[in-house]
Amino acid sequence: MTHNLPPIPFSPPRIDDKTIAEVISALQSGWITTGPRTKEFEKRIAQYVGVDKVVCLNSASAGLELMLRWFGVQEGDEVIVPAYTYCATANVVVHCGAKPVMVDVNANDFNINIQNIEKAITEKTKVIIPVDFAGLPCDYDELNQLASNENIRKKFTPRTLTQKQLGRILILSDAAHSIGAIYKGKRTGALTDVTVFSFHAVKNLTTAEGGAICLNLPEPFNLEEIYKQLCIKSLHGQSKDALAKTQIGNWRYDVCEAGYKCNMTDILAAIGLVELERYENDMLLKRKYIFDKYTEAFSKDKRFEIPIFETDTKKSSYHVYPLRIKNTTENERDAIIQQVAMQNISVNVHFIPLPMLSFYKSAGYNIQDFSVAYDNYAREISLPVYYDLTDEQIERVIRAMMGASS
Numbered sequence: 324m325t326h327n328l329p330p331i332p333f334s335p336p337r338i339d340d341k342t343i344a345e346v347i348s349a350l351q352s353g354w355i356t357t358g359p360r361t362k363e364f365e366k367r368i369a370q371y372v373g374v375d376k377v378v379c380l381n382s383a384s385a386g387l388e389l390m391l392r393w394f395g396v397q398e399g400d401e402v403i404v405p406a407y408t409y410c411a412t413a414n415v416v417v418h419c420g421a422k423p424v425m426v427d428v429n430a431n432d433f434n435i436n437i438q439n440i441e442k443a444i445t446e447k448t449k450v451i452i453p454v455d456f457a458g459l460p461c462d463y464d465e466l467n468q469l470a471s472n473e474n475i476r477k478k479f480t481p482r483t484l485t486q487k488q489l490g491r492i493l494i495l496s497d498a499a500h501s502i503g504a505i506y507k508g509k510r511t512g513a514l515t516d517v518t519v520f521s522f523h524a525v526k527n528l529t530t531a532e533g534g535a536i537c538l539n540l541p542e543p544f545n546l547e548e549i550y551k552q553l554c555i556k557s558l559h560g561q562s563k564d565a566l567a568k569t570q571i572g573n574w575r576y577d578v579c580e581a582g583y584k585c586n587m588t589d590i591l592a593a594i595g596l597v598e599l600e601r602y603e604n605d606m607l608l609k610r611k612y613i614f615d616k617y618t619e620a621f622s623k624d625k626r627f628e629i630p631i632f633e634t635d636t637k638k639s640s641y642h643v644y645p646l647r648i649k650n651t652t653e654n655e656r657d658a659i660i661q662q663v664a665m666q667n668i669s670v671n672v673h674f675i676p677l678p679m680l681s682f683y684k685s686a687g688y689n690i691q692d693f694s695v696a697y698d699n700y701a702r703e704i705s706l707p708v709y710y711d712l713t714d715e716q717i718e719r720v721i722r723a724m725m726g727a728s729s
């Protein structure tokens with residue numbers, strides 16, 4: 324039985340002696356919640372991506388929501404999101420009482436389509452959340468130009484001071500997949516107003532759970548000030564964090580708003596520091612190596628459509644390898660996945676489009692309005708990509724896919 328083959332998981336984290344040693348030393352330091360390691364991790368991410376201020380949190384979802392709240396997004400507002408993303412992108416909009424306005428994506432690279440965004444903009448639009456699907460940056464020049472366009476600006480109807488200060492739609496990038504990716508010489512994080520990374524267990528750079536907000540807002544915003552506000556917002560609106568309160572006699576604090584509780588812990592930051600140190604010259608190289616191996620094999624076979632992960636202007640972070648099967652149906656795709664699973668290989672589908680999920684379906688979204696997202700989804704299979712994947716395992720994945728698709 325093929326079941327006897329050793330399993331190939333989809334995306335296990337890279338955990339070795341170095342990671343374990345750092346976590347132990349965080350535990351032994353006596354400081355386990357937000358503290359020096361988190362602050363160091365924030366600084367190093369900022370250096371890596373090329374921005375001045377980064378706030379670490381316990382998830383990307385928290386980061387996206389915190390920024391929507393910071394911008395004053397509320398009931399009656401609209402936020403544009405791709406129909407083809409993880410539910411977090413739209414759920415955070417719902418949490419704020421606003422309406423996620425879904426738009427269809429590109430057939431070639433899966434990313435949000437700029438013309439479709441333009442058509443979806445109304446007087447109620449406050450934020451656009453592009454998603455760098457699979458690690459490939461969106462068309463940020465076009466997106467930023469759209470937000471700054473004279474006629475689009477005229478439509479913008481600010482309701483809060485922050486919105487007045489910006490004077491246009493905020494671009495809040497969901498870069499959960501794309502830390503380390505490059506667009507026209509700049510890394511994600513530095514490509515638009517605000518960018519949020521995820522450090523969830525399956526992501527390229529993990530802290531088990533975690534996320535970061537990269538602040539890149541234009542004048543007149545004071546990033547140091549916003550950094551402080553966001554730290555307070557992530558800790559119940561408390562004017563002093565636990566570390567500040569440890570100073571002897573420094574016990575008194577105030578609460579200026581009913582904030583959230585979504586700060587990062589130093590135990591998680593310890594994992595992140597190790598991950599970041601070896602990210603660019605080790606993790607990304609390995610991921611690119613795997614992408615190239617898959618591409619070499621599948622491009623020789625007419626049944627497959629190879630994903631775009633490098634162009635003249637873009638370089639992916641090689642997060643997900645979204646292979647598509649040509650001329651197939653959703654059911655046939657599911658059957659292929661089943662056959663590959665029989666070989667003890669774990670593959671995935673990124674993503675079930677939001678309009679197909681019960682919550683959004685019952686809220687009135689209809690997948691028939693998003694034909695490209697559906698077609699991408701119906702033909703897509705994401706292949707295993709992770710640091711410890713061996714050449715032999717890559718070959719097994721290729722053989723299994725080739726065999727199953729015939």
Ligand SMILES: *Cc1c(COP(=O)(O)O)cnc(C)c1O
Nearest residue numbers: 382383384409411499521522523
């Ligand atoms: C994983 C993911 C998120 C959420 O990240 P968390 O850190 O788990 O909150 C958001 N958007 C996309 C596209 C994701 O894949």
